[in-house]
Amino acid sequence: MDAAFTSFSPYSLSRNSFPSTFLSTNNFPSLTSLSFAKFVFTKQSYLSLRGPFNSHSIKVQASEIPPTDPQNEEDFILEDVPHLTTFLPDLAMYTNPLKKTQAYAIVKQTFVTPEDVVAHKVYFKSEEVRACIVTCGGLCPGINTVIREIVCGLNSMYGVEEILGIQGGYRGFYSKNTVQLTPKSVNDIHKRGGTFLQTSRGGHDTNKIVDNIQDRGINQVYIIGGDGTQKGAAAIYKEVERRGIKVAVAGIPKTIDNDIVVIDKSFGFDTAVEEAQRAINAAHVEVESVENGVGIVKLMGRYSGFIAMHATLASRDVDCCLIPESPFYLEGQGGLFEFVEQRLKENGHMVIVLAEGAGQEYVAQSFHASAEKDASGNRLLLDVGLWLTQKIKDHFTNVRKMAINMKYIDPTYMIRAIPSNASDNIYCTLLAHSAIHGAMAGYTGFTVGPVNSRHAYIPISRVTETTNIVKLTDRMWARLLASTNQPSFLGCEVVQERFANTIDDDFHNLKITSI
Numbered sequence: 001m002d003a004a005f006t007s008f009s010p011y012s013l014s015r016n017s018f019p020s021t022f023l024s025t026n027n028f029p030s031l032t033s034l035s036f037a038k039f040v041f042t043k044q045s046y047l048s049l050r051g052p053f054n055s056h057s058i059k060v061q062a063s064e065i066p067p068t069d070p071q072n073e074e075d076f077i078l079e080d081v082p083h084l085t086t087f088l089p090d091l092a093m094y095t096n097p098l099k100k101t102q103a104y105a106i107v108k109q110t111f112v113t114p115e116d117v118v119a120h121k122v123y124f125k126s127e128e129v130r131a132c133i134v135t136c137g138g139l140c141p142g143i144n145t146v147i148r149e150i151v152c153g154l155n156s157m158y159g160v161e162e163i164l165g166i167q168g169g170y171r172g173f174y175s176k177n178t179v180q181l182t183p184k185s186v187n188d189i190h191k192r193g194g195t196f197l198q199t200s201r202g203g204h205d206t207n208k209i210v211d212n213i214q215d216r217g218i219n220q221v222y223i224i225g226g227d228g229t230q231k232g233a234a235a236i237y238k239e240v241e242r243r244g245i246k247v248a249v250a251g252i253p254k255t256i257d258n259d260i261v262v263i264d265k266s267f268g269f270d271t272a273v274e275e276a277q278r279a280i281n282a283a284h285v286e287v288e289s290v291e292n293g294v295g296i297v298k299l300m301g302r303y304s305g306f307i308a309m310h311a312t313l314a315s316r317d318v319d320c321c322l323i324p325e326s327p328f329y330l331e332g333q334g335g336l337f338e339f340v341e342q343r344l345k346e347n348g349h350m351v352i353v354l355a356e357g358a359g360q361e362y363v364a365q366s367f368h369a370s371a372e373k374d375a376s377g378n379r380l381l382l383d384v385g386l387w388l389t390q391k392i393k394d395h396f397t398n399v400r401k402m403a404i405n406m407k408y409i410d411p412t413y414m415i416r417a418i419p420s421n422a423s424d425n426i427y428c429t430l431l432a433h434s435a436i437h438g439a440m441a442g443y444t445g446f447t448v449g450p451v452n453s454r455h456a457y458i459p460i461s462r463v464t465e466t467t468n469i470v471k472l473t474d475r476m477w478a479r480l481l482a483s484t485n486q487p488s489f490l491g492c493e494v495v496q497e498r499f500a501n502t503i504d505d506d507f508h509n510l511k512i513t514s515i
């Protein structure tokens with residue numbers, strides 16, 4: 001593989017300067033490159049990614065490229081981004097067609113900085129590529145943009161003609177016909193919400209999928225989806241490797257909940273937060289126009305309250321934000337009822353933003369519901385919005401004998417069914433291009449995404465080992481508490497106990513690896 005790349009200048013990530021083998025794709029058209037790509041980040045960079053309390057890191061293997069300061073060797077996390085040559089050492093290489101494209105040929109000496117990386121050689125001839133794209137899991141604004149940009153990017157940058165759409169998620173590999181994707185057929189799809197290819201949950205059968213990949217002669221697989229999808233992608237990559245077939249597997253992380261670890265933020269998240277503002281505004285207008293108005297807005301967020309937290313912070317009209325990570329209680333001193341009453345006395349109205357995964361244990365108790373699961377094994381949530389609405393009504397009517405005016409708004413699906421906004425559109429384009437360049441360069445078993453603002457190739461296993469959740473000890477949550485002045489519902493000791501160590505949370509079944 002070394003011959004495919006030339007030498008590479010060190011660059012600085014975060015404040016620490018160190019020789020990086022991090023394959024950056026921010027400005028791809030440089031003709032510098034690196035001898036091998038590794039996924040690297042330091043404690044320092046992880047810190048800046050995850051906030052000041054997170055000092056945990058896993059040293060995967062000794063550094064092949066020594067750290068700048070050998071004393072700080074512990075600070076490095078090095079891990080190979082898998083490459084086809086790992087299991088197919090004799091693969092042929094070809095001159096990268098990007099060199100000849102008009103768009104990139106001229107930039108050789110113009111926009112190139114030492115940290116830019118491009119493969120001199122690629123491992124696929126344009127005419128040999130038979131790519132496919134699949135979308136799995138829930139919807140998210142921007143999926144269609146990613147599909148469009150993979151198709152258009154492969155075609156315009158690498159001259160690829162054969163691109164298949166797998167319809168209806170993973171099970172589409174073995175249960176449906178494929179659809180031919182061309183720049184023309186996907187030209188307008190970025191203006192629509194949803195997924196042009198349709199999606200599904202469940203139905204991941206690794207052997208059937210890889211059999212199908214082989215039967216159809218597919219050699220590049222682009223998989224757009226959330227944490228479950230990425231686990232499925234990792235299984236496909238492993239099976240491909242076991243069979244020793246030349247198939248590059250690239251994951252593009254998609255999650256409206258922003259629950260995928262390592263990457264800075266998931267695409268569509270900003271769009272969803274923006275759309276949530278409309279619901280919060282509506283709730284605020286409604287409740288300030290009546291006496292004792294209480295507005296409840298339910299937003300998505302199964303185990304991670306990022307949408308609710310960001311929508312609350314952006315709005316400033318929200319009095320209280322309830323998320324799955326932060327337990328709350330209703331009755332007594334410091335409880336939600338007391339806070340609602342206090343706000344009604346002060347302002348005559350209040351707005352609560354509620355992530356759908358919050359308070360599930362209470363709702364389950366109230367409804368005596370059993371834990372149902374969807375086809376992928378995700379727990380089906382009970383409607384905490386309806387439950388809370390009823391609880392607040394009952395409390396004020398029956399206990400406090402106080403008339404309140406309740407407005408419950410549930411825009412959950414509306415915030416993810418829309419097309420992506422302008423900045424998410426650009427972000428989706430970068431992700432798609434990053435995936436294409438990586439696959440053409442022979443990388444496989446990787447997920448793309450920005451880490452500390454630099455687009456990177458990340459071994460899929462890194463993004464599936466844990467889930468991103470709001471950390472109550474993080475400054476963002478502190479900012480929210482400062483903005484709403486809501487009760488924290490937790491004593492300091494509880495936060496320490498709950499978040500100080502690596503724990504397995506019974507309810508969320510999530511691993512909080514470190515603080």
Ligand SMILES: Nc1ncnc2c1ncn2[C@@H]1O[C@H](COP(=O)(O)OP(=O)(O)OP(=O)(O)O)[C@@H](O)[C@H]1O
Binds near residue numbers: 229230233254
């Ligand atoms: N551990 C796993 N191994 C293999 N495949 C999996 C695994 N977990 C989930 N999948 C498959 O991935 C697909 C999507 O999973 P899931 O429905 O959990 O959505 P997701 O990708 O996590 O997206 P989101 O949760 O954001 O909607 C499904 O087809 C499911 O069968």
Ligand SMILES: O=P(O)(O)OC[C@H]1O[C@](O)(CO)[C@@H](O)[C@@H]1O
Binds near residue numbers: 138301374381
């Ligand atoms: O699309 P479904 O199956 O109704 O699932 C909804 C779930 O999907 C998510 O949007 C994640 O994709 C969650 O926020 C939500 O709980």
Ligand SMILES: [Mg+2]
Binds near residue numbers: 226228
């Ligand atoms: Mg998921």
